Amino acid sequence: MKYAASFSSGRLTVYLSGELDHHAAGEAIRVVGELIEDNMPRECVLDFSGLSFMDSSGIAVIINAGRKMRSLGGRLSVENPAPQPRKVLEASGIERLIAVATRI
Amino acid sequence: MKEQNYIKLEFPSRSSNEFFARAAASAFAAQLDPTLEELGDIKTAVSEAVTNAIVHAYPDKIGRVLMRMRILSGNTLEIMVKDFGKGIENVEEARRPLFTTGGSERSGMGFTIMESFMDKLRVRSVPGKGTTVVMQRAIRLRAGMR
Ligand SMILES: Nc1ncnc2c1ncn2[C@@H]1O[C@H](COP(=O)(O)OP(=O)(O)OP(=O)(O)O)[C@@H](O)[C@H]1O
Numbered sequence A: 001m002k003y004a005a006s007f008s009s010g011r012l013t014v015y016l017s018g019e020l021d022h023h024a025a026g027e028a029i030r031v032v033g034e035l036i037e038d039n040m041p042r043e044c045v046l047d048f049s050g051l052s053f054m055d056s057s058g059i060a061v062i063i064n065a066g067r068k069m070r071s072l073g074g075r076l077s078v079e080n081p082a083p084q085p086r087k088v089l090e091a092s093g094i095e096r097l098i099a100v101a102t103r104i
Numbered sequence B: 001m002k003e004q005n006y007i008k009l010e011f012p013s014r015s016s017n018e019f020f021a022r023a024a025a026s027a028f029a030a031q032l033d034p035t036l037e038e039l040g041d042i043k044t045a046v047s048e049a050v051t052n053a054i055v056h057a058y059p060d061k062i063g064r065v066l067m068r069m070r071i072l073s074g075n076t077l078e079i080m081v082k083d084f085g086k087g088i089e090n091v092e093e094a095r096r097p098l099f100t101t102g103g104s105e106r107s108g109m110g111f112t113i114m115e116s117f118m119d120k121l122r123v124r125s126v127p128g129k130g131t132t133v134v135m136q137r138a139i140r141l142r143a144g145m146r
């Protein structure tokens, strides 16, 4: 997994790329959590455009980031998932809790 | 049902083997000429079953994981993932969406995803002895192929 981040006017975007499975998820939870704590954003976007694979371990990454954002009074969203990660997001029902959007 | 081809694998319950298990499933499934979406579904279901063996069956040790894949008639792929770990007390409860014993790093969606991405899911488990998950997925024959 690779990570990149950008921050401007209260909005933190974290770009995740690679395969987000259980092997990668522990690190992803930690990296995203630290980026949120360091930047204290009002809004956090997880940009999944670089994710070539995701399973339920990725759902836990989103839930953990969502919990962190809620404790700061902010919002989390997920953007640009490819078809396979999108199907996992749909099957998990996470879209009832967290906005999933396509912007590219 | 006539068994047309099969492969058996064994690996230790290390998380680095999750990638390998998905890649092996994808390579074996290729002979059924699946679409990218079907391949994605198969990889996802395998990842869930193998991750469960790694995370839940052997919570604090490394154990054996067996994987068997075979082609059944009707262009159907069957995948078995078997462990010899701690087993599941109540399979019906474990299969419910959101049920997890895994804490905040798990979401309780693994069985739900296996069920929705495959045609059939069978789970047999004996506490203290291990768990066997068998999944089947028919790959649609595409017009103009074979
Ligand atoms: N191979 C196994 N050995 C022992 N227990 C298992 C096994 N597979 C599943 N379980 C039990 O069934 C529960 C539900 O499994 P499921 O895959 O649906 O969710 P999860 O693994 O907890 O979370 P997720 O898959 O979303 O990360 C697990 O929490 C665990 O208690």
Ligand SMILES: [Mg+2]
Pocket: A056, B048, B051, B052, B109, B110, B111
């Ligand atoms: Mg699971």
